[in-house]
Amino acid sequence: MSKTKPFPPTLKQLLLKGNEQIHPGVSVDCVIFGFHENVLKILLLEVKQANIWSLPGGFVLKNEEVDDAAYRVLALRTGLDNIFLQQFHAFGNPNRSDVTFHQLKFQEYGIKIPKDNWLTQRFVTVGYYALIDFSAAIIKADSYDSTYAWVDVQKIGTLMMDHNFIVEKALETLRTQLAYLPIGKNLLPKKFTMPEIQKLYETILNKKLDRRNFQRKMLGFGIFNKLNETRKGGAHKAPFLYTFNDKKYQKALKDGLYGSW
Amino acid sequence: MSKTKPFPPTLKQLLLKGNEQIHPGVSVDCVIFGFHENVLKILLLEVKQANIWSLPGGFVLKNEEVDDAAYRVLALRTGLDNIFLQQFHAFGNPNRSDVTFHQLKFQEYGIKIPKDNWLTQRFVTVGYYALIDFSAAIIKADSYDSTYAWVDVQKIGTLMMDHNFIVEKALETLRTQLAYLPIGKNLLPKKFTMPEIQKLYETILNKKLDRRNFQRKMLGFGIFNKLNETRKGGAHKAPFLYTFNDKKYQKALKDGLYGSW
DNA sequence: GCTTTATTGCGTTATAATGACACAATCTAA
DNA sequence: TTAGATTGTGTCATTATAACGCAATAAAGC
Numbered sequence A, B: 001m002s003k004t005k006p007f008p009p010t011l012k013q014l015l016l017k018g019n020e021q022i023h024p025g026v027s028v029d030c031v032i033f034g035f036h037e038n039v040l041k042i043l044l045l046e047v048k049q050a051n052i053w054s055l056p057g058g059f060v061l062k063n064e065e066v067d068d069a070a071y072r073v074l075a076l077r078t079g080l081d082n083i084f085l086q087q088f089h090a091f092g093n094p095n096r097s098d099v100t101f102h103q104l105k106f107q108e109y110g111i112k113i114p115k116d117n118w119l120t121q122r123f124v125t126v127g128y129y130a131l132i133d134f135s136a137a138i139i140k141a142d143s144y145d146s147t148y149a150w151v152d153v154q155k156i157g158t159l160m161m162d163h164n165f166i167v168e169k170a171l172e173t174l175r176t177q178l179a180y181l182p183i184g185k186n187l188l189p190k191k192f193t194m195p196e197i198q199k200l201y202e203t204i205l206n207k208k209l210d211r212r213n214f215q216r217k218m219l220g221f222g223i224f225n226k227l228n229e230t231r232k233g234g235a236h237k238a239p240f241l242y243t244f245n246d247k248k249y250q251k252a253l254k255d256g257l258y259g260s261w
Numbered sequence C: 001g002c003t004t005t006a007t008t009g010c011g012t013t014a015t016a017a018t019g020a021c022a023c024a025a026t027c028t029a030a
Numbered sequence D: 001t002t003a004g005a006t007t008g009t010g011t012c013a014t015t016a017t018a019a020c021g022c023a024a025t026a027a028a029g030c
Helices: A011-021 A066-078 A099-107 A163-178 A194-205 A211-221 A246-255 B011-021 B066-078 B099-107 B163-178 B194-205 B211-220 B246-255
Strands: A022-036 A039-047 A052-054 A057-061 A084-091 A124-131 A145-152 A224-230 A240-244 B022-036 B039-047 B052-054 B057-061 B084-091 B124-132 B145-152 B224-230 B240-244
Touching: A011 A022, A011 A099, A022 A066, A022 A163, A022 B022, A022 B124, A039 A066, A039 A099, A039 A194, A057 A066, A066 A084, A066 A124, A084 A163, A084 B084, A124 A163, A124 B022, A124 B124, A163 A194, A194 A211, A194 A240, A211 A224, B011 B022, B011 B099, B022 B066, B022 B163, B039 B066, B039 B099, B039 B194, B057 B066, B066 B084, B066 B124, B084 B163, B124 B163, B163 B194, B194 B211, B194 B240
Parallel strands: A022 A124, B022 B124
Antiparallel strands: A022 A039, A022 A057, A039 A052, A039 A145, A084 A124, A224 A240, B022 B039, B022 B057, B039 B052, B039 B145, B084 B124, B224 B240
8 A cells, every 4th residue: 555665866866867767747635534532633843944834745756546646745754654544535636736835936946937847737636534542652843844733623723735634624524424424433543532532523523412422323333342351541530442343444444323214 | 617728738738748738646526326217326427448437536726626627527527516516535646547548538639648647547436426417417528538428327337446445435434425515406406295205315324214203203393385386297295395494404414413412 | 447438349220223124005906 | 807016105113303401520829
């Protein structure tokens, strides 16, 4: 699935010879969700010099499956493999590309992007969203960006290009899929409590849920194992710990949770 | 939304100068659903000489929104405008393109595609599905293809490239969306009966539904107007005719039919 | 060590949605 | 005129959902 050979070697080579290896016109952007301290966050990168935040993204290699490009970006940034990653939308507005961003980037190295360079054209970007275990990820920034941050989805500022729109669409998709997919396995640590997963659902849906009804519905899905341990530490009654029942979880992922019809 | 200026002027120009006007690497393909004689069908085109069937599709112009390209293809083929059209997936397998198809096409005009021509590279295609009123569509084939046909979704043969996969994915999406979107308005004629819309649902879901429960649920959505007419003609009791209540239908399209959570 | 406080486990009850089925009405073809 | 197939309308049992009660308990404060 995920090839992780470093690409490109240098920025200058990217600019001048990128078109030999990179698919012209298609890129990927990843909305990487993590859940930490009861807050749903996404991974953002700060673009050096440009002083603006963006989604982790990248180009698609000429002979690379688009999905694999997304896996590559994800693995590169998080060090994680085998992850819940799903394509959710392609963004094809002709004005979505912003050369300024690239200009600033290359300017730093005294390079000016030629007018007809492959980088100046509009890229259609395919959006993917990933759900990852916050605690397991080891984030890497690279030469193209300086810093990264996990940002509360409720407090995201202005992002580069159309990335705010992309995040919105990702959240919308996540909300919809919550209704028929078992979300949580990849966002939560192996062992988790009902209050924790409830908070996750409440954050995604942006809505308070009744504790008792939530638990009944969740357990009704039959994809959890109840452990004989509790999570002590809070100044209250200790809630039980649960894990996902992998077999049943996989089945639910395939078949969906409802059916309705 | 839909610009319909004819493009390209000739095949030869397309080959030689297409790269000046066409976005390199991104195309659109449309799965156009129609419902006729109680059968769900899609519109297919037969590629001249290549003797194989394909989805209606096209290139994206350099300064064109990808969605608009899909609208353009749809309008070109069906003569219809203002249609339910929805992007459902981007297909980015590096082996999905098939130059043979283009070769055969151009061969007819004594043209050989140069090795490095823009047409030979892998195109990532964005899939759209449309729901149209079968009776209102006037289908046009063009110079690139010879004939068209409405084909029962249950009886689709082998299509060009990965088009079978694209159709599968479109159907899957349609099935999922059936659960929370009011499907039917664009597939059915203005006036329709309960048995008709039920048959539509049964076809999409590939499953028999109880007539009485179906009606109760449908009417429960509150998006229909019951008319004081019946559809006579069948050798049985005449069913009542219904129309969509436009206002409530639009609201349901926006808000969804359920919510669940 | 005992009490307080917030929170959890495990319920109950009323209402709404769903699935399975019954029966009379009615349209056309024979 | 009748037969046959199909529709309109309704019932009933089961299941799902929403709203809420109360005892148990972990940690902090006194």
